Amino acid sequence: MKINTSKINLNKVKRFYNSFLENGLPNRKKEDWKFTDLEKILNSNFDELEPLREKENYKMEAFLKFDHYYLISINGELVNYNLKLSDGSQDKKSTNLTKISSLNDHPIYSKILKSDDKKVSSDNINIDEMLSMNLAFTDRGYSFQIFKDLDKPLVIYNFFDEKLENKLISNSNLISISNSKVKIIELNIDKSKSNYFKNTFQKFQINESEVDYYFVNYNKSNGFNYTKNIIEINDSKSKFGSKLKYFIFGSGSKFRKDDYEIFLDGENSFAKINSAAILKKSQHHEIKTKMSHSEPNCESYQKIKNILLNDSKGIFQGKVLVSDRAQKTNAYQLSKGLILDDESEFSTKPELEIYADDVKCSHGSTSGNIDKDAVFYLMTRGLSKKEATKFIIKGFLNDVVSEIADHQVRELIENHLEENIKNEN
Amino acid sequence: MLKLKELKASIGEKSIIKGLNLEINPGEVHAIMGPNGSGKSTLANVLSGKDGYTVSGSLKFEDENLQEISIEERARKGIFLAFQYPLEIPGVNTSNFLKTSLNSIRKANGKKELDTISLIKLIKEKASELNIDEKFLSRQLNVGFSGGEKKKNEILQMKLLEPKLSILDETDSGLDIDALRIVADGVNSFKNKNNSFLIITHYQRLLDYIKPDFIHVLSDGKIVKTGCSDLAKELEKTGYKNFN
Amino acid sequence: MTMKPKEIDKLKDYKYGFTTDIENIKSPKGLNEETIRYISKIKNEPNWMLNWRLKAFNRLKSLKEPNWQKPKYPKINYQELYYYSAPKSFKDKPKSIDDVDPKLIETYKKLGIPLEEQKRLSGVAVDAVFDSVSVATTFKGELEKLGIVFCSISEAIQKHPELVKKYLGTVIPITDHYFATLNSAVFTDGSFVYIPPNVKCPMELSTYFRINASDTGQFERTLIIADKGSYVSYLEGCTAPMRDENQLHAANVELIALDDAEIKYSTVQNWYPGDEKGVGGIYNFVTKRGACRGKNSKISWTQVETGSAITWKYPSCILQGDNSVGEFYSIAITNNHQKADTGTKMIHLGKNTKSKIISKGISAGKADNTYRGLVDISKRAKNSRNYTQCDSLLMGNKCGAHTIPYIKNKNSSSTIEHEATTSKINEEQLYYCNQRGMDQEEAVSLIVNGFCKEVLQQLPMEFAVEAQKLVSISLEGSVG
Known part of the structure; x- marks a missing residue:
């Protein structure tokens, strides 16, 4: 696979581009890519990728029925938004939104651009192959800050249109939330019907806040997605105890690797990563997490549930890192795969790296088929085999869904998963 | 044997025992009753030396200041606590635990350590008195x-270790009437003029x-009334509300 | 059982730390073809064996030392090592136990190994490897009556070349990885076991390894073949003197179980771990692998790893035969500056294969303890199962405990269950034991032995008692 750079100016980002060329795409020889050989996957699906440069400026409508704020992007480009708060205020004291069109607009990238360092360690950022690639081509994204409680959910609509055949989308978003309680729903609505590769870099800064974040792949897509998320949970006032609940409903994309690095940097912080997915038709999904506990009394929970069929691959690589300072850490991780046919695979690498003694850390991982006794039991109660199977699948995923506190969001997700289960058989 | 004067105990900022006076002489059986949260279990923990409490006042056992003494030394001096919730220790077999415990205490008191055979004989003897099946000796501790089995195990340990002062922390909770009788018989048969009980x-x-x-x-952390056995009957009728 | 404090005091220091003053014959220093020819010649090996070694050596030239493991170690200068060292009196190999240098016998007495025939009571047949050569094998006669071959690998090369040729390197090929290939090139001695069809070996077979000479690498090679329907239980123990320099031990162990055969392999590894500051100690880089080649075969690994500066090994099972079973029971204790990166691989290839992994890691002082394991159920290994339980205990705040499992399930009829926990010793349990009169050390020893119980009970009796003591001693002084 080649990247066609004939139409773009790489002057300012030459060193990132060169470093990308030098290192190439990551492959399974890299520990982090052991289960997902990106080099091989992209090579067998693309001959050439062309960096997307076109910027759409038509508008799209927010379509969710309940009352909400919104941001709308098309192919990663921010096009319209409504962040006017219910009390009428929309000033720098409540929210702030900036559109990113080049690296110079980007608070972090502009810093990296100016520095000669290979690594920008202060921001928990490590310039690896994927970030070099992102830095070389990023031309879109948004950065927003929230300083005040939002009385309604904020929905981020990401539309992808028909013009993406063999395109490379590179974007970067920054989300910073302080002293607020917010609910954010990120929806991917893909109408492209074509193969493209999207390489996204996102950073979240959560400060003295409580954030519920829901990422939902709304429909089927042929897109190949890699997203790196750096999430910093911090408190400038000490011991407030910020909370993040992050839900991933990724069914849909042909290929996804969602990489999360979560830094629990404030005492008493709480982080939860939950995912439920139904994978089929050669889908390949990996969720990779690194939960870094560096302060005492923090809690983290991870629960990953995959249903796998028709030659699909589900992967979870999850690491819990507890530094010697992080006493009284509570960390739990669970990954479960329900493998419905012999063409599918579930691989996990749940990892604990612990340097503090007064901790409770554990993980569990199971995989296998549906419990035949349970199917039998349901059939004796009058359900057909098909119905019984669906019933069990729903129960399996409900373990994650039932943790969604907001009923509007829960309904949305339930419908989304229901849709996926129904299309089964 | 045990003398408590103005005993106070707190966890962090929260004070739980707020000036308690009590004297127990050899051969006496004392009962402490009180509503939930009155400080009963804290008293048991403080007497045994559990960490995490700030303790002040005078706490003497056979005229020795207990406050300077570690948990195991108190045990070796003859203070026994039957736990409200006896701990489960996976992988540790019960007879091995009893042997280690008994020999630690015997050794500290200048007695000869028992070998496995005489120890097993001794344990079996005590166990049968309590109607405990021998098989339980090879099971993992608790x-x-x-x-009920856990509580009987506590009483077995008491009879085996022959403490001077036995503190029974809600040993009756969770017991059916038969188990209760066995536990009580266990205590009564062990009772003599030299040892004392705090129930x-x-x-x-x-x-x-x-x-x-x-x-x-x-x-609320203090002894508000002392009486003889009639007091228990009165409490059963009227509850603790008169004492709040 | 628990240790009384006094006993622990006695054993507090590494009691196997003595050296034996024996004149040695050593190969020339350095790793080269000449050394390999020297080893092969002194052992009077046939040509095919020399060629096998040279092939491995050629392969070695293109290999690099692996670097993915967690414990890092200073570069080993392979040219400064001796690859062969033997007590001088061995040049003419002793015919019977009476010909063995009395100093050696004394050494083994100190180690508590029943070398002499009269110590039959223990009922354990022993092969002892001192530095590079096998010293003596007991109970040989009785085993021979059953057709069991239990001898040094050097002897097997001479007397049973057809068996060695057929099986050597079939589980760990000479191309495997750096240390395994190094071993194939320069291995000096080790044990060989062959159990004929339908024979249940009536006693435990045991090898005791001892590194004595300085600057010497120990590269022993063990090959165990359990023919159809046979059974053998094999024990391995290791010690080394205290020396300031690090010593390399890179053994290869290959197990082969044919149809309906079972091999039980137990290790109590107590190589010198280095001192409290982390000076000296053995680098234990060992490749152990078993092939359940026949249907209904079973291989079970049990290991108690308390010694070595660095332990780095993954006793594995390749479950080729249908209905075959692989088991791995492990206790790894690290204290002071010790590092361990150990675990297992269970490769399910046959149908209805089962594997079980129980790992207990205990880390104290400034040590670092990693469980690393792979469970791979292939597409055609239908109806297979794995159960894994990894528990880690941390004692103190300067050590680390890590769990890195790789889990792959590639068919829908197979089930994998994996659980892992990391915590410190439960304080309520300690309190309970203290209240029953035990001091901190007794209480910790009791609770830790309980924590390890599932693994300890897999060991044969004689070893289990020794292992329990080791568990207590290894943690001595680590309770704050």
């Missing part, structure tokens, strides 16, 4: 034991079987 309980029913010489009512 793992998978029912509530901590919420209800009067254990006191139907073990006759205390004194009953103390503990409320």
Whole structure:
């Protein structure tokens, strides 16, 4: 696979581009890519990728029925938004939104651009192959800050249109939330019907806040997605105890690797990563997490549930890192795969790296088929085999869904998963 | 034997025992009754030396200041606590635990350590007195034991270790009537003029079987009333509300 | 059982730390073809064996030392090592136990190994490897009556070349990885076991390894073949003197179980771990692998790893035969500056294969303890199962405990269950034991032995008692 750079100016980002060329795409020889050989996957699906440069400026409508704020992007480009708060205020004291069109607009990238360092360690950022690639081509994204409680959910609509055949989308978003309680729903609505590769870099800064974040792949897509998320949970006032609940409903994309690095940097912080997915038709999904506990009394929970069929691959690589300072850490991780046919695979690498003694850390991982006794039991109660199977699948995923506190969001997700289960058989 | 003067104990900022006076002489059975949260279990923990409490006041056992002494040394001097919730220790077999415990205490008191054979004989003897099946000796300590079995195991340990002062922390809770009787018989058969008991309980029913010489009512960290066995019956009728 | 404090005091220091003053014959220093020819010649090996070694050596030239493991170690200068060292009196190999240098016998007495025939009571047949050569094998006669071959690998090369040729390197090929290939090139001695069809070996077979000479690498090679329907239980123990320099031990162990055969392999590894500051100690880089080649075969690994500066090994099972079973029971204790990166691989290839992994890691002082494991159920290994339980205990705040499992399930009829926990010793349990009169050390020893119980009970009796003591001693002084 080649990247066609004939139409773009790489002057300012030459060193990132060169470093990308030098290192190439990551492959399974890299520990982090052991289960997902990106080099091989992209090579067998693309001959050439062309960096997307076109910027759409038509508008799209927010379509969710309940009352909400919104941001709308098309192919990663921010096009319209409504962040006017219910009390009428929309000033720098409540929210702030900036559109990113080049690296110079980007608070972090502009810093990296100016520095000669290979690594920008202060921001928990490590310039690896994927970030070099992102830095070389990023031309879109948004950065927003929230300083005040939002009385309604904020929905981020990401539309992808028909013009993406063999395109490379590179974007970067920054989300910073302080002293607020917010609910954010990120929806991917893909109408492209074509193969493209999207390489996204996102950073979240959560400060003295409580954030519920829901990422939902709304429909089927042929897109190949890699997203790196750096999430910093911090408190400038000490011991407030910020909370993040992050839900991933990724069914849909042909290929996804969602990489999360979560830094629990404030005492008493709480982080939860939950995912439920139904994978089929050669889908390949990996969720990779690194939960870094560096302060005492923090809690983290991870629960990953995959249903796998028709030659699909589900992967979870999850690491819990507890530094010697992080006493009284509570960390739990669970990954479960329900493998419905012999063409599918579930691989996990749940990892604990612990340097503090007064901790409770554990993980569990199971995989296998549906419990035949349970199917039998349901059939004796009058359900057909098909119905019984669906019933069990729903129960399996409900373990994650039932943790969604907001009923509007829960309904949305339930419908989304229901849709996926129904299309089964 | 035990003398407590103005005993106070707190966890962090929260004070739980707020000036408690109590004297127990050899051969006496004392019962402490009180509502939930009155400080009963804290008293048991403080007497055994559990970490995490700030303790002040005078705490003497056979004229020795207990406060300077570690948990195991107190045990070796003859203070025994029957736990309200006996701990499960996976992988550790019960007879091995009993052997280690008994020999630690014997050694500290200048007695000869028992070899496995005489020890097993001794344990079996005591176990049969309590109607405990021998098989339980090879089971893991308290793992998978029912509530009643755990409590009987505590009494077995008491009889084996022959302490001077036995503190029974709600040993009656979770016991059916048969188990209660066995536990009470265990205590009664062990009781003599040289050893003493401190029975901590919420209800009067254990006191139907073990006759205390004194009953103390503990409320909000202090003994608010002391009487003889009639007091328990009165409490059973009127509850603790009069003492709040 | 628990240790009384006094006993622990006695054993507090590494009691196997003595050296034996024996004149040695050593190969020339350095790793080269000449050394390999020297080893092969002194052992009077046939040509095919020399060629096998040279092939491995050629392969070695293109290999690099692996670097993915967690414990890092200073570069080993392979040219400064001796690859062969033997007590001088061995040049003419002793015919019977009476010909063995009395100093050696004394050494083994100190180690508590029943070398002499009269110590039959223990009922354990022993092969002892001192530095590079096998010293003596007991109970040989009785085993021979059953057709069991239990001898040094050097002897097997001479007397049973057809068996060695057929099986050597079939589980760990000479191309495997750096240390395994190095071993194939320069291995000096080790044990060989062959159990004929339908024979249940009536006693435990045991090898005791001892590194004595300085600057010497120990590269022993063990090959165990359990023919159809046979059974053998094999024990391995290791010690080394205290020396300031690090010593390399890179053994290869290959197990082969044919149809309906079972091999039980137990290790109590107590190589010198280095001192409290982390000076000296053995680098234990060992490749152990078993092939359940026949249907209904079973291989079970049990290991108690308390010694070595660095332990780095993954006793594995390749479950080729249908209905075959692989088991791995492990206790790894690290204290002071010790590092361990150990675990297993269970490769399910046959149908209805089962594997079980129980790992207990205990880390104290400034040590670092990693469980690393792979469970791979292939597409055609239908109806297979794995159960894994990894528990880690941390004692103190300067050590680390890590769990890195790789889990792959590639068919829908197979089930994998994996659980892992990391915590410190439960304080309520300690309190309970203290209240029953035990001091901190007794209480910790009791609780830790309980924590390890599932693994300890897999060991044969004689070893289990020794292992329990080791568990207590290894943690001595680590309770704050």
